[in-house]
Amino acid sequence: MNGFTQNIFGEVHKTSSGNLVVEGEVDTRHGPILYLEDVSVSFDGFKALNNMSLYIDAGELRCLIGPNGAGKTTLMDVITGKTRPDTGSVFFGQTIDLLQMDEPAIAQAGICRKFQKPSVFDALTVFENLELALKADKGTWQTLFHRLSGEQRDRIDQIIETIGLSSCNHYRAGILSHGQKQWLEIGMLLMQEPKVMLVDEPIAGMTHQEIERTAELLLSLQGQHSIVVVEHDMEFVRSIASKVTVLHEGSVLTEGTMDEVQNDPRVIQVYLGG
Ligand SMILES: Nc1ncnc2c1ncn2[C@@H]1O[C@H](COP(=O)(O)OP(=O)(O)O)[C@@H](O)[C@H]1O
Numbered sequence: 001m002n003g004f005t006q007n008i009f010g011e012v013h014k015t016s017s018g019n020l021v022v023e024g025e026v027d028t029r030h031g032p033i034l035y036l037e038d039v040s041v042s043f044d045g046f047k048a049l050n051n052m053s054l055y056i057d058a059g060e061l062r063c064l065i066g067p068n069g070a071g072k073t074t075l076m077d078v079i080t081g082k083t084r085p086d087t088g089s090v091f092f093g094q095t096i097d098l099l100q101m102d103e104p105a106i107a108q109a110g111i112c113r114k115f116q117k118p119s120v121f122d123a124l125t126v127f128e129n130l131e132l133a134l135k136a137d138k139g140t141w142q143t144l145f146h147r148l149s150g151e152q153r154d155r156i157d158q159i160i161e162t163i164g165l166s167s168c169n170h171y172r173a174g175i176l177s178h179g180q181k182q183w184l185e186i187g188m189l190l191m192q193e194p195k196v197m198l199v200d201e202p203i204a205g206m207t208h209q210e211i212e213r214t215a216e217l218l219l220s221l222q223g224q225h226s227i228v229v230v231e232h233d234m235e236f237v238r239s240i241a242s243k244v245t246v247l248h249e250g251s252v253l254t255e256g257t258m259d260e261v262q263n264d265p266r267v268i269q270v271y272l273g274g
């Protein structure tokens with residue numbers, strides 16, 4: 001692609017424009033970190049995704065909205081390798097073809113997903129959950145009981161602060177509120193230093209105060225990570241989104257600021273007209 005020579009040996013290449021590219025690194029020099037082009041997915045002849053094209057910029061916090069059945073979950077399944085599209089292309093940066101990779105390889109490359117239900121370990125403390133996420137990522141389950149380096153401890157402490165759980169550091173996760181568990185799980189994803197985070201309905205079941213803190217957390221993560229949030233709650237979307245993409249019947253209906261999409265007659269039709 002673009003004069004880049006594929007090479008499995010981790011060597012440095014020159015692109016046609018003369019820039020150096022290190023194999024395996026995510027090349028975002030043109031802006032986007034995710035490229036989906038003309039992606040279609042059919043289930044028994046029904047098109048869950050229909051020639052969808054979507055570009056997510058590096059460091060951006062993007063919200064995806066759309067009525068039930070619009071294809072939001074299927075889109076996340078395609079990006080993470082769970083579902084293979086019938087047609088189209090999906091690239092991570094300029095050079096990494098996600099359709100050539102399986103789910104674990106995509107996760108390893110730095111694209112992670114937070115599902116709706118938190119899956120933290122109730123019997124472990126907040127700190128231990130994060131420790132586990134760190135070690136699981138490094139593929140060192142067998143060294144679970146080895147001591148953490150000072151650097152690793154600092155990293156865990158830093159994540160605990162980011163997710164606002166410093167005062168609950170040594171609490172067992174089982175006694176945390178629903179919202180706190182969701183933040184802990186986001187923290188566990190952060191331990192893996194993801195480049196892209198896909199977050200499906202993060203505020204479902206949260207209290208008003210938890211919703212506000214979740215908005216702050218997601219806003220604080222943009223820039224360092226590219227985040228794609230699927231959410232139904234429009235007030236929440238308004239509080240975090242600079243750019244909103246509206247999906248409908250497997251395609252992008254429109255994109256823009258919250259005000260732009262909410263005033264778009266096609267969007268109003270889709271949500272109210274039925
Ligand atoms: N595994 C599947 N088999 C058959 N149909 C599916 C499957 N997954 C999703 N669909 C259909 O594809 C459409 C899009 O689904 P989905 O991506 O879950 O939408 P959303 O998350 O926006 O509500 C829906 O009509 C859904 O019924």
Ligand SMILES: [Mg+2]
Binds near residue numbers: 072073074
């Ligand atoms: Mg869904």
